[in-house]
Amino acid sequence: MNIWILTIGSSDIKLTSNYEWGYLREQKREALKPCYGDFKCLTEEPDGLFSLSARVLGIVYGDALETHWEYFRFPLLSAFTKQIQSDKKNKPDRIIVILTDQTQIFLDTNPDSMHDRSDPDCPYWKDTCELRPILQKYFDDSFGINKVTFSILEPTKIKKGLDH
Numbered sequence: 595m596n597i598w599i600l601t602i603g604s605s606d607i608k609l610t611s612n613y614e615w616g617y618l619r620e621q622k623r624e625a626l627k628p629c630y631g632d633f634k635c636l637t638e639e640p641d642g643l644f645s646l647s648a649r650v651l652g653i654v655y656g657d658a659l660e661t662h663w664e665y666f667r668f669p670l671l672s673a674f675t676k677q678i679q680s681d682k683k684n685k686p687d688r689i690i691v692i693l694t695d696q697t698q699i700f701l702d703t704n705p706d707s708m709h710d711r712s713d714p715d716c717p718y719w720k721d722t723c724e725l726r727p728i729l730q731k732y733f734d735d736s737f738g739i740n741k742v743t744f745s746i747l748e749p750t751k752i753k754k755g756l757d758h
């Protein structure tokens with residue numbers, strides 16, 4: 595049995611366009627609190643693609659896949675997928691994607707939180723759990739339905755995040 599285990603980061607999913615960004619962002623205003631104002635623009639990268647913190651990308655685009663799928667790019671995943679698909683003998687029977695969700699250690703109501711979620715650079719916004727619908731579609735389209743499983747790392751101790 596061949597198993598592909600991978601982690602995802604904020605730079606692994608990008609967009610080719612900022613089309614309807616403002617509209618979609620406005621629709622998710624409540625979910626983006628307390629940093630709604632900090633996520634006004636997509637960041638244009640040197641490669642001409644646009645990026646966002648992983649949680650923001652997932653929140654804003656996770657339920658808009660059908661209308662915005664053509665704008666997604668997966669720079670590293672596409673390269674690996676192409677290589678794996680060309681090797682007929684070693685195609686994965688199962689794909690395990692490790693995602694992160696540090697919500698419990700970055701609670702707005704917890705004075706012992708390591709960081710303040712109102713800081714757009716807080717690790718909370720880099721968590722990848724909200725990318726699940728996007729990744730599900732990518733892997734279903736690339737390898738077939740029921741090949742991918744998601745495992746979510748969820749630390750609960752306030753003083754210890756994933757960096758520890």
